[in-house]
Amino acid sequence: MSLPFIESLLSAPQPLVMEVKRRDAFGFDLISGHTPAEIVTAYEKAGAPCISVVTGRWFGGTRELLRDVARLTELPLLQKDFITRKDQLETARELGASAVLLTAGLLSASALRGLTIAALSAGLTPFVEATTEAEIASVPHADECVIAVNNKDIKTRERDRGDLDRSFELLPALIASGTPCPVSASAIDSPQTAARLLDAGYKGLLVGTALLRSGDPGEWLRTLESSRQTVRSALHPS
Numbered sequence: 001m002s003l004p005f006i007e008s009l010l011s012a013p014q015p016l017v018m019e020v021k022r023r024d025a026f027g028f029d030l031i032s033g034h035t036p037a038e039i040v041t042a043y044e045k046a047g048a049p050c051i052s053v054v055t056g057r058w059f060g061g062t063r064e065l066l067r068d069v070a071r072l073t074e075l076p077l078l079q080k081d082f083i084t085r086k087d088q089l090e091t092a093r094e095l096g097a098s099a100v101l102l103t104a105g106l107l108s109a110s111a112l113r114g115l116t117i118a119a120l121s122a123g124l125t126p127f128v129e130a131t132t133e134a135e136i137a138s139v140p141h142a143d144e145c146v147i148a149v150n151n152k153d154i155k156t157r158e159r160d161r162g163d164l165d166r167s168f169e170l171l172p173a174l175i176a177s178g179t180p181c182p183v184s185a186s187a188i189d190s191p192q193t194a195a196r197l198l199d200a201g202y203k204g205l206l207v208g209t210a211l212l213r214s215g216d217p218g219e220w221l222r223t224l225e226s227s228r229q230t231v232r233s234a235l236h237p238s
């Protein structure tokens with residue numbers, strides 16, 4: 001089966017899912033006068049392998065935003081919303097998504113199972129967000145899913161500052177799950193933090209606020225690349 005979202009992320013030199021999100025969890029504007037087209041162009045120029053589009057209302061999102069982004073780019077898109085019903089999967093596909101967020105902490109085990117299977121059979125990659133070992137272990141068909149540790153807490157509407165230790169602690173459980181694509185999501189505030197997570201073994205990262213606030217995603221990525229080289233040469237001095 002072709003998994004464009006996963007393949008694109010895994011083959012990128014800097015595997016960042018770059019997010020389009022209108023507002024942060026406190027309602028502060030993140031795109032400050034820029035159009036979705038400007039943001040998508042900046043992300044593509046920076047080398048984004050995939051784009052995440054937040055359609056959830058808490059973050060100022062709409063379905064139209066996903067549709068607009070899909071018209072602007074060929075890159076695989078992740079729809080970030082609170083999906084609880086199978087008909088939302090059909091809509092995601094119609095709007096142009098290749099992957100859909102499923103939030104383990106908000107779904108019962110049987111709902112997560114049903115939605116994961118339905119997403120896969122609709123040709124969508126499940127991007128399952130988890131915050132505990134038990135949630136990670138409950139993901140069915142993990143070998144066909146992205147599993148992401150969310151460093152923030154969706155139950156507090158992501159108003160916490162985020163806990164990156166969670167990503168470091170849960171990486172062994174993610175690897176044990178069999179996902180080809182362990183991802184760390186949210187609260188990744190700098191290229192240096194991103195470099196540490198990738199060096200620890202993450203295969204992908206999802207970054208929204210920091211990239212949108214930076215004003216220059218290309219520069220953010222170049223700094224990430226050089227930070228990764230610094231980490232590597234510190235570990236393997238020649």
Ligand SMILES: O=P(O)(O)OC[C@@H](O)[C@@H](O)c1c[nH]c2ccccc12
Pocket residue numbers: 019021054056059080081082101129150154185186187188206207208209210
């Ligand atoms: O802006 P940040 O801290 O880089 O986080 C991005 C992303 O992980 C966050 O937007 C998110 C995580 N889970 C969600 C669920 C719905 C909407 C959005 C989200």
